[in-house]
């Protein structure tokens with residue numbers, strides 16, 4: 001099979017290894033571009049959320065490169081994620097492509113369906129081989145998360161703008177080519193060292209900013225206008241509420257979601273409303289308690305779970321004393337607008353910090 005799949009931050013490196021080690025050909029998606037988005041937007045319903053449009057554009061680009069199979073995932077709850085696969089499939093068929101579409105639901109939601117689909121993907125490989133491959137993928141995923149967090153801490157202290165991103169990309173390239181557990185361990189060490197070698201202003205005390213919101217726009221830098229890097233260059237150390245390892249633990253291998261934030265959200269929002277809407281409410285409280293200077297909520301335009309969460313933000317911000325900036329994102333959103341709003345937000349956090357010192 002020639003398999004393509006969505007591009008979602010560093011996940012792509014892991015998905016490529018998984019597909020190839022199961023004996024299939026990976027038509028690895030490249031980072032989405034304006035063309036990818038335009039292609040997806042052209043064939044999507046107007047009010048579909050931006051992850052839907054970018055993923056559709058990515059699939060179409062993969063099909064142009066010869067993919068005959070598409071793999072994607074679905075989510076829980078009453079948002080559109082549950083319908084993604086079916087609607088994507090119909091649009092792609094209407095455009096004349098007839099790929100095999102494998103839509104993986106979280107394993108605990110539909111265990112039999114999940115096992116049957118995994119059987120197709122693993123082909124003639126044994127289950128033991130699959131377990132070994134998954135171990136390696138987990139090691140790679142953990143290393144990438146570690147690298148991302150270290151880069152987020154170093155970037156606001158870097159002396160030469162862009163050094164952290166360059167070191168990160170180099171480290172990611174080491175991990176991309178590492179295939180055995182030993183190679184992954186060595187690549188992780190080398191990548192972390194590469195980041196630690198970045199020249200830093202040791203005396204800088206960066207602002208701390210939590211990034212919350214919908215998973216795709218959190219994890220895919222193209223979809224969020226490189227918000228992490230932009231904030232880093234403005235002197236803020238960021239932490240996302242979602243990394244691939246915690247998402248796997250809380251939302252793939254469990255049906256409960258991230259209980260750290262769900263519990264905090266329950267007095268205000270006792271129900272799961274789809275996506276990470278309930279988490280976004282709890283995450284504001286969590287970051288406030290952790291002493292963060294502010295929170296940026298990333299919300300695809302027309303994403304109901306994040307719109308509901310957004311309606312709570314003024315209250316939460318007041319009640320818990322933490323500024324919250326919500327960025328709604330669609331294909332009309334421009335880099336300059338995002339940059340300007342982030343600059344104003346950083347100014348506000350700087351002033352708050354200054355004020356609290358007096």
Ligand code: SF4
Pocket residue numbers: 049050051079080081214274275276300302303304305306
């Ligand atoms: S969480 Fe929001 S952006 Fe994601 S699929 Fe659901 S509605 Fe769309």
